[in-house]
Amino acid sequence: MKKNLIILCFILVASWVLPGCKKEIGNLNNPTIEDFLENASKPELNNLVTGIEAGMRNNTVMYLDVVGLIGREMYRFTAADPRYLSDLLGAGDAQLDNNTFYLTNPWGSRYRVVKNCNILIEAATNSSLLTEEERRGYLGFAKTIKAYQLLLNLNLTYTNGIRVDVADPDNLGPILGYDESLAAIAALLDEGKADIEAGVEAYELTSGYNVNDFPVSMLELNRAFAARVAAYAEEWGTVLSALDESFLDLNGDFYGGAYHVYSTSSGDVLNPAFVRQNEGGELRLAHPTYDNDLQPGDDRIGKATERINPASSSDLTGDRDVWVYTSSTAPIPMIRNEELILLYAEAKVQSGAAGFEDAVEAINIIRQGHNLPVYAGALNQTALINEILYHRRYSLFFEGHRWVDMRRYDRLAELPIDRTGDDVWTAFPLPLTEVD
Numbered sequence: 001m002k003k004n005l006i007i008l009c010f011i012l013v014a015s016w017v018l019p020g021c022k023k024e025i026g027n028l029n030n031p032t033i034e035d036f037l038e039n040a041s042k043p044e045l046n047n048l049v050t051g052i053e054a055g056m057r058n059n060t061v062m063y064l065d066v067v068g069l070i071g072r073e074m075y076r077f078t079a080a081d082p083r084y085l086s087d088l089l090g091a092g093d094a095q096l097d098n099n100t101f102y103l104t105n106p107w108g109s110r111y112r113v114v115k116n117c118n119i120l121i122e123a124a125t126n127s128s129l130l131t132e133e134e135r136r137g138y139l140g141f142a143k144t145i146k147a148y149q150l151l152l153n154l155n156l157t158y159t160n161g162i163r164v165d166v167a168d169p170d171n172l173g174p175i176l177g178y179d180e181s182l183a184a185i186a187a188l189l190d191e192g193k194a195d196i197e198a199g200v201e202a203y204e205l206t207s208g209y210n211v212n213d214f215p216v217s218m219l220e221l222n223r224a225f226a227a228r229v230a231a232y233a234e235e236w237g238t239v240l241s242a243l244d245e246s247f248l249d250l251n252g253d254f255y256g257g258a259y260h261v262y263s264t265s266s267g268d269v270l271n272p273a274f275v276r277q278n279e280g281g282e283l284r285l286a287h288p289t290y291d292n293d294l295q296p297g298d299d300r301i302g303k304a305t306e307r308i309n310p311a312s313s314s315d316l317t318g319d320r321d322v323w324v325y326t327s328s329t330a331p332i333p334m335i336r337n338e339e340l341i342l343l344y345a346e347a348k349v350q351s352g353a354a355g356f357e358d359a360v361e362a363i364n365i366i367r368q369g370h371n372l373p374v375y376a377g378a379l380n381q382t383a384l385i386n387e388i389l390y391h392r393r394y395s396l397f398f399e400g401h402r403w404v405d406m407r408r409y410d411r412l413a414e415l416p417i418d419r420t421g422d423d424v425w426t427a428f429p430l431p432l433t434e435v436d
Contacts, residue, residue, distance in 0.1 A: 033119065040123040042130065042202055045138055048120045049203040052113055052145055057260045059109040060332060061273045063152060064400050065284075066102045070425050071403030072415045073290075073393075074322050077283040077313045085314040090423025099432035107156065107431050110149040111166065117146035118167045136199030143192030144222040147185045148334065151229060154181050155404050158427035163434070164188075175434065182233045189226045193245075196222060206261050208331055214256025220247035221258050224335045227343050232408060239347035248340040250365055254395070257336025262329045270328040273398075277321050278308050285311060285318030289416055290397075299371040300394040315419055324398045338395050341365060342388055349384045359384055366391045385409070 036044055068074045069088040076084040081101070086094045088102060097103070124130065124138035154162045164184040165173025176184060196219045209216045216224075223246040230238035247256065262271040275284055286304035294301055304320040311318055325332065333339075345362035348355030356379050363384070364374045377383045392405050406412050407426060415424045 036119060036123040037126055039129060040127045042134070045120065045124060045127070045130075046203045048116060048123065049138070049141060049205075052116050052120065052142070053206055053208075055109070055113045055116060056145065056149070056334075057262070057269065057332075058112070059106040060260060061271070062102065063106040063156075064273065064332075064398055066106070067155065067400050067403045068398055071406065072287050072418075072424070073398060073402045074287055075283075075285045075313075075316055075318050077281075077285065077311060079281060082314065085316060088425075089418065090421075090425060091314070091419060092421050096425055096428055098429040098435070103156065103428050104431050104433075107153055110153045113149045114146050114166060117142040117149070122167075130202070131200075133198065133200045134202040136195040137201050138199075138203065140192045140194075140196030140199055140222070141201075141203065141218055143188050143195060144218060144225065147188040147192065147229075148225050150181070150185050150188075151225070152400075154178070154185070155400070156428045157430055158407065160427050160430050175430065179233070182229055186226060186229050186233065186238075189222055189229065193219065193222050193226070208259040208261040208334075211256060211259055211331065211336075212253050214247075214253050214337070216247045216256070216258050219245065221335070224248075224257075224340060227340065227347075228335065231343055231346060232404075234350070236347040236350040239343055240351070243340060243344055243347070246340060247337065248344060249337055250341060250344070250362060252337050254338035254341075254369060255333075255336055257339075258334045259331035259336075260334065261331045264329060271325050271330050271332065273325040273332065274328045274330060275321070277305055277323060279321075280311070283311055283318075284322040284398075286320040286322050286397075287416070288318060290320060294394065295372060295390075297371050298394065300397065303394070303397050322398055333399055338366070339392075339399075339401075342392055342395065346385070346388050349381055349388065353379075356384065359388075363387055363391070366395060370395070 036048060040048075065074075065076050065084070066088055069076060069084060078084060083094075083097075083100065083102065085091065087096055087100075120142040121139055124135050124142070127135070130138075150162060150164060159178045161175045161177050162181050163173055163175055164181060201218065205218075209218075209221070223242045223244075227239045227242035227246055227248075230236075230242055249256070262269060264270070273284070275282060285307075290304045291301060303322070303324050305323045307319050307321055341362050345359040345366075348359035348362070360375050360379070367373065367375060375387060377387060389405060389409065389411075393402055396402070403412075406415060412424050412426060417424070
């Protein structure tokens with residue numbers, strides 16, 4: 001990553017408000033980095049927190065589009081750019097481009113948030129206007145969000161790796177391989193956990209951390225991310241220990257968790273994943289296998305509603321609209337309770353036969369929560385993992401998981417090929433700006 005991808009990107013503008021915050025951000029008189037780094041006040045640091053939250057939303061939907069397309073969850077029909085249906089689906093001789101929007105936009109957005117997290121860490125560390133507990137609170141927030149952003153980029157490039165150390169734009173750290181990157185992200189989350197436990201929250205978060213009266217603390221969010229990272233690393237004992245400290249609730253609201261929030265407030269943004277049902281032109285359509293593979297009675301059919309008329313483009317046809325984000329202000333989850341229940345079940349299965357009973361109990365919570373009878377399949381690892389992957393496909397539809405899940409179980413070859421000559425990609429190349 002060259003300097004141009006880690007430019008400072010404060011989302012701090014006059015009369016702009018992030019939904020869920022109780023104060024308006026006023027004129028900051030064009031603050032410089034030095035204003036924040038020398039001796040920042042709590043209001044200045046809180047503005048950084050708000051800017052980080054806002055920046056996390058940038059190109060989140062593009063990320064969902066590209067991993068959803070490669071993972072054969074959906075199609076993206078748009079007249080604006082044919083590469084959604086060519087490059088991303090591997091049509092003919094098409095290849096993934098390392099210098100185009102579908103990679104560089106989400107990649108750059110995540111590293112801009114990482115940059116702002118690094119600024120918050122340095123600013124809080126240097127400030128004499130904080131108690132030690134307040135300082136540790138800011139550090140814990142910044143490290144937790146930084147780790148989450150790095151993980152999203154690692155999901156894109158996989159074994160091609162990422163840079164974790166980007167604090168000094170003139171002396172960037174090396175590109176780490178996949179396992180090294182996961183370990184570094186896990187270590188960053190552990191550092192954040194220690195800071196959170198030693199600190200206090202002197203900042204105020206948006207309503208995205210309190211959905212349906214299901215409040216999520218920063219410590220619980222940190223441990224939820226840690227459980228996801230540990231699952232990717234196949235460290236199943238760590239998954240379970242992290243979940244013990246997360247917001248996992250086997251009997252709780254599936255949709256409780258931490259979210260990116262949107263609003264109609266002046267200066268804020270709407271959710272770009274929202275497309276009205278039966279629209280023409282700009283469409284997101286569920287992959288044709290979505291309803292074909294669904295078990296009878298599964299209420300998750302409601303996430304892909306049948307169109308009045310099918311839509312076609314580039315020899316692809318879909319008859320169901322993606323209907324996950326059902327309004328222009330619908331929140332997008334970072335991580336939520338239903339994923340944690342499935343991570344719990346997965347870790348129990350992967351821990352050996354002694355965990356199968358607990359895994360089936362968790363699976364039945366998901367099944368009965370979606371109008372299905374209790375699990376009646378075989379009690380072995382293969383059958384139970386198949387069952388869990390089924391639920392991860394449908395419960396977490398268009399939340400950014402299917403491609404990653406099939407890849408980590410070496411099952412990308414099972415994803416459908418829709419046109420002769422199409423390919424299912426394993427990873428994005430490193431962006432051109434990362435290539436020395």
